[in-house]
Amino acid sequence: MITRLLGLALLCLPATALGQTHELEPNDTPATATKVALGATAIGELTAVDSTRYNADWWTFDATAGDTLDFEADGAVAPPLLELYAPDGTTNLTAGHDYPHVGYIIKTTGTYFLKVNSDMWGDYVRPALFNYYEIGLYTSHHPKPPCAVANDGEPDDVPATARSIALGQRIDGMLCPSGDVDYYRFHATRRMRVQIRIDRDTGSKPASWGNPFVEEISPNRDTHAKKNNDWTHGSVSEFWAPEDGDYYARVTTGGGVNIPYSLTVQSPGLVPDGPGDPVTTLANNLGHALGLAAGPHGDIYVSAEREQTGHATILQVSPTGRVSTFVPDCECAVGSLAFDSAGNLFVAGILNVWKASPAGVVTQFLHSNNNEENFAAVAVAPDGTIWVNNSFPHIKQFDRQGQLLQSYDVSGANPTNPYGLQGLAFAPDGILYFADGDGLYRLVSGKPELFVRDTTDADLPHGGGPFGTFVFDVNGNLYVPHRFSGGVSVYDRTGAEIAKPFAWIPGEARALAFGRNPDGSANSCLFGVTNSSYTWVLPLFGSLVQLRPSSVPVPGCRSTVPQVTVDDAVAELLHPGRLSAQQLTALDQQGNNNGRYDIGDLRAFLIANGAKQVP
Numbered sequence: 001m002i003t004r005l006l007g008l009a010l011l012c013l014p015a016t017a018l019g020q021t022h023e024l025e026p027n028d029t030p031a032t033a034t035k036v037a038l039g040a041t042a043i044g045e046l047t048a049v050d051s052t053r054y055n056a057d058w059w060t061f062d063a064t065a066g067d068t069l070d071f072e073a074d075g076a077v078a079p080p081l082l083e084l085y086a087p088d089g090t091t092n093l094t095a096g097h098d099y100p101h102v103g104y105i106i107k108t109t110g111t112y113f114l115k116v117n118s119d120m121w122g123d124y125v126r127p128a129l130f131n132y133y134e135i136g137l138y139t140s141h142h143p144k145p146p147c148a149v150a151n152d153g154e155p156d157d158v159p160a161t162a163r164s165i166a167l168g169q170r171i172d173g174m175l176c177p178s179g180d181v182d183y184y185r186f187h188a189t190r191r192m193r194v195q196i197r198i199d200r201d202t203g204s205k206p207a208s209w210g211n212p213f214v215e216e217i218s219p220n221r222d223t224h225a226k227k228n229n230d231w232t233h234g235s236v237s238e239f240w241a242p243e244d245g246d247y248y249a250r251v252t253t254g255g256g257v258n259i260p261y262s263l264t265v266q267s268p269g270l271v272p273d274g275p276g277d278p279v280t281t282l283a284n285n286l287g288h289a290l291g292l293a294a295g296p297h298g299d300i301y302v303s304a305e306r307e308q309t310g311h312a313t314i315l316q317v318s319p320t321g322r323v324s325t326f327v328p329d330c331e332c333a334v335g336s337l338a339f340d341s342a343g344n345l346f347v348a349g350i351l352n353v354w355k356a357s358p359a360g361v362v363t364q365f366l367h368s369n370n371n372e373e374n375f376a377a378v379a380v381a382p383d384g385t386i387w388v389n390n391s392f393p394h395i396k397q398f399d400r401q402g403q404l405l406q407s408y409d410v411s412g413a414n415p416t417n418p419y420g421l422q423g424l425a426f427a428p429d430g431i432l433y434f435a436d437g438d439g440l441y442r443l444v445s446g447k448p449e450l451f452v453r454d455t456t457d458a459d460l461p462h463g464g465g466p467f468g469t470f471v472f473d474v475n476g477n478l479y480v481p482h483r484f485s486g487g488v489s490v491y492d493r494t495g496a497e498i499a500k501p502f503a504w505i506p507g508e509a510r511a512l513a514f515g516r517n518p519d520g521s522a523n524s525c526l527f528g529v530t531n532s533s534y535t536w537v538l539p540l541f542g543s544l545v546q547l548r549p550s551s552v553p554v555p556g557c558r559s560t561v562p563q564v565t566v567d568d569a570v571a572e573l574l575h576p577g578r579l580s581a582q583q584l585t586a587l588d589q590q591g592n593n594n595g596r597y598d599i600g601d602l603r604a605f606l607i608a609n610g611a612k613q614v615p
Contacts, residue, residue, distance in 0.1 A: 023042070028055055028056060030090075033058035033113055034059050035059075038061055038063065038139050038141070038142045042135040043134050044133060046117065046118055055117075056115055056116065057116040057117070058115055059113070059116070060111055060112065061114070062112075063106045063110070064141075065107060065109045066106065067141060068105050068106075069084070069106065069139055070140075071101065071138065072144070073101070073116070073135040074133065080117065081117050081118060082095065082101070083115040084115075085113040085115060089113050093112075114135070147174060152173030153182075156182050159248050162185040163184050165263075165265060167266055168266050170262055170264045171184065171262065172260070173260070174259070174261070175251065175261065176259070181250060182251045184251070184265070186249070187246050188241040190243050191270045191504065193269060193271055194239055194241055194247070194267055195236050195266050196264070198237075198251065198261055198264075199261060240487065240504065242486060249265060271487070272501070274501045274504065275499055276488060276499075276502045276526070277503050277504060277548060279505055279548075280545060281543050281544070282543075282545060283317050283321045284541065284542075284543040284544075286529070286542035286543060287313065288542055289304050291334070291336045291337040291347070291511055292469065292512065292529045293337035293339055294339075295345075298515065298518050300318075300515070301326060301345060302544055303332060305333055305335070310331055311332075312333060312335055313328060314326045314330060314356065319515075320586055326356070326360050327356050330349065330354055330356075330362055331349050332347040332348065333350055334348045334374075336376070338379050338380045340384060341384060343357075344358065346365060346386060347378070348376060351368040352367050365398075366388065366402055368390075373390035373391055373392055376420060379426055380426075385399055385405065386399075386402075389422075393410055393411050394408060395421070395424070395432070414436040414437040414438070420465070421435065422465040425471060425472060428474060428475075429476065431443070431444065438466060439451075440491075451495050454466065454467075454489070465483070466482060467482065468508075468509050468511050468512065469513075471513055471526075476492070476493040477490055477493070479502065481505065481509035481528060482509060483509055486505045487500065487509070488502045490502045502547075505528050505530045507530045507541075507543075508531040509528055510542075512526060514526055525546065528546075530542070530543050530545060564587065566605075566606065569602055570602065588601050591604035592604070
């Protein structure tokens with residue numbers, strides 16, 4: 001996962017170099033340009049003007065005829081566009097379009113100007129609050145300095161040559177030349193809280209400036225990264241190890257020229273037990289689990305992607321763990337599920353929302369408007385209307401025939417959110433809740449209202465929304481799975497956190513759902529789907545799990561998963577009689593389902609409980 005980091009750095013310049021020069025605002029015109037010497041590094045930030053543009057910064061420097069300019073730049077949000085102007089401040093001599101680089105031979109001695117902006121990206125970049133950049137003003141007489149020697153163990157640019165480090169060991173490294181990547185390998189055990197501290201050496205402006213960042217890579221080479229340049233809470237990121245093995249920290253940069261840093265990997269201990277622990281596996285080997293919903297008569301439905309084609313299978317799982325196929329094929333890679341009162345299952349599938357009848361017959365309920373919107377989640381309101389969210393971002397209400405009733409623009413909820421809208425769920429009082437980036441919101445009188453914001457490092461990787469599908473109990477408490485830490489948080493109706501973690505689900509906690517009794521009434525059986533990896537990594541080991549029923553403050557959960565220890569499961573094969581008939585049936589149905597408990601069932605049970613290799 002990724003980093004928070006303080007500070008910025010001295011560049012590795014030779015003794016003749018002139019160091020760093022920070023911009024002096026206002027410097028938006030040639031007349032107010034910041035003076036910088038050749039051989040120095042110009043440092044500044046472009047602030048957002050509106051939803052698609054940044055301001056421009058101007059720099060000025062003195063150059064001599066015959067100087068060969070070789071300016072290089074890097075940026076924390078987007079590479080800047082460099083434009084060189086003659087001493088009159090208006091004649092454009094050259095610009096770097098394909099890469100933030102300017103090369104030019106000075107023909108006349110004088111004072112020149114450098115304009116820095118991001119206009120080359122136009123609508124393709126949504127400005128953040130800032131866009132940090134560094135520009136090395138190299139010339140034939142002030143060449144680019146060589147990379148300083150660091151103890152990061154170069155070459156270490158790939159996992160195979162990663163430097164092995166121990167927990168608690170500090171490493172001083174250098175990201176140089178531009179584009180350098182450093183890998184470090186360390187060992188972690190299942191459920192360990194792993195903290196990675198990365199600091200850029202002092203010498204520049206702290207906090208919201210460009211920084212190196214870390215990607216945490218698990219043993220199966222599954223990568224997560226968070227590019228966050230607003231490290232207001234320090235420079236430590238945390239993730240929870242889903243399995244025993246060697247992990248990798250990949251250090252790279254979000255912008256800058258020759259960046260020294262320090263890295264320390266440490267652990268404050270294991271993830272503590274919550275009231276929902278232990279989590280028990282009900283069914284495994286489901287594929288890449290996406291969505292989850294409880295059917296009207298107590299069965300659990302799981303959407304699972306088996307190939308990266310955008311298609312998924314919808315599985316039906318009995319309360320004892322028996323898996324069958326409900327819909328063999330559905331173009332519904334998002335996989336958010338919701339039942340209506342008639343037993344129809346609605347499935348969000350990116351460009352479509354599908355409806356599966358109680359018999360499993362699939363029809364198209366909604367189609368994207370000119371393929372412009374992506375449906376991320378679906379929910380059914382107490383009045384039977386169908387609600388979806390999309391990538392604009394809007395939340396839309398449809399009647400049961402698919403006719404649009406209302407559309408709500410919620411783009412003001414979290415305007416800098418890079419992930420888009422995520423989940424949808426109705427509370428018992430009928431208010432709709434949705435996820436937008438690191439925030440959970442309510443839709444009140446058609447407007448978004450913040451309910452709670454979660455900025456835990458372990459929950460905010462770059463490249464995907466941090467929340468899985470959340471759910472309410474009958475008392476109005478909100479249960480939220482955190483996809484990348486595996487934790488489950490619980491908030492009461494005021495947004496106060498009851499428990500964190502409420503439980504820990506190893507891997508990617510994708511979705512939660514409360515169970516139903518055979519008569520259709522809700523109960524306190526709390527189920528979840530999880531994947532062994534956070535992205536598409538074969539083999540696919542999606543699982544359906546159940547949290548400890550007595551932890552939910554609502555009565556009525558039937559014991560669906562008999563508790564069995566590994567010792568008892570092994571001993572039962574050698575000396576039958578230790579397990580009850582209900583336990584034996586559950587083990588068989590989780591395994592080969594051949595009517596008896598045998599070695600195949602034990603192997604499936606061991607794999608479900610974290611074993612990596614079973615003879």
